[in-house]
Amino acid sequence: MTEENRKIAFICSKGTLDMAYPALVMGWAALGNGIDVTIFFTFWGLDIINKARVDHLELAPVANTSMKMSMMGVNTGNLGIPNIMGILPGMTAFATKLMKDKMAKLDVPPVREYLQMLVDGGAKLYACKMTVDMMGLKKDDFVDGVLDIVTAGDFIDMTEGAQIIFI
Amino acid sequence: MTTREIAGKTVEVNEEGFMTDPSQWDKEIAVELAKEEGIPELTPAHWKIIEFCRQSAAKTGAAPTLRNITIGAGVSTKELFALFPKGPAKKVARISGLGKPEGCV
Numbered sequence: 306m307t308e309e310n311r312k313i314a315f316i317c318s319k320g321t322l323d324m325a326y327p328a329l330v331m332g333w334a335a336l337g338n339g340i341d342v343t344i345f346f347t348f349w350g351l352d353i354i355n356k357a358r359v360d361h362l363e364l365a366p367v368a369n370t371s372m373k374m375s376m377m378g379v380n381t382g383n384l385g386i387p388n389i390m391g392i393l394p395g396m397t398a399f400a401t402k403l404m405k406d407k408m409a410k411l412d413v414p415p416v417r418e419y420l421q422m423l424v425d426g427g428a429k430l431y432a433c434k435m436t437v438d439m440m441g442l443k444k445d446d447f448v449d450g451v452l453d454i455v456t457a458g459d460f461i462d463m464t465e466g467a468q469i470i471f472i
Numbered sequence: 473m474t475t476r477e478i479a480g481k482t483v484e485v486n487e488e489g490f491m492t493d494p495s496q497w498d499k500e501i502a503v504e505l506a507k508e509e510g511i512p513e514l515t516p517a518h519w520k521i522i523e524f525c526r527q528s529a530a531k532t533g534a535a536p537t538l539r540n541i542t543i544g545a546g547v548s549t550k551e552l553f554a555l556f557p558k559g560p561a562k563k564v565a566r567i568s569g570l571g572k573p574e575g576c577v
């Protein structure tokens with residue numbers, strides 16, 4: 306064991322369902338290996354810790370070149386989901402449900418539960434002050450475990466020596 | 473692959489110090505490995521988790537992930553991290569004489 310503990314900090318700037326998971330999965334793996342974890346939520350990433358939004362993160366098929374028809378169980382190889390289909394009402398909800406079902410099959414917990422696991426494992430969660438002010442949010446709007454609303458400068462201070470990953 | 477002596481027994485370990493043959497493991501070895509991981513004494517709460525990992529690995533062939541442990545052994549995440557501080561994933565597996573957990577959750 307080294308004297309100085311390894312530290313990782315994630316900056317979550319996206320609020321879509323697929324972009325919520327990377328920090329959760331890697332943060333959890335880091336905690337499991339004894340690494341300090343700090344997560345800073347900024348801009349759309351605040352949705353991940355917003356009580357009213359965390360259970361409703363979505364995945365849109367429009368302009369998503371990686372989403373293929375075959376993911377819906379149709380054997381169509383590399384054929385993408387046509388954008389024109391993606392704009393139909395209900396397509397975003399459909400794609401979201403598809404992803405949630407696939408994650409559940411792998412025993413991956415929903416975002417809210419995953420966040421709680423990270424908090425219980427010792428991860429430190431912070432919300433970005435500028436975005437919080439811009440969106441008119443308060444600390445009460447966030448899930449339990451969010452420690453504080455901090456400035457970019459605070460984040461830089463508290464992550465000295467950490468490996469920083471921007472998502 | 474090398475061998476080393478733990479608690480008076482010679483066992484096979486990999487380059488990271490994980491035992492490679494779960495059948496060579498016993499409770500005395502666990503006590504010694506726990507000390508190496510900074511856990512001076514294994515309490516009944518520790519043993520409950522270790523036993524679960526042993527049973528789970530016997531069934532699946534791989535060390536359980538942390539989430540497998542919290543759900544399967546009925547311990548909270550907080551408790552698991554308190555019992556095996558600073559990296560429970562590797563510590564629990566190593567003390568239980570298993571390889572590193574396979575799986576991300």
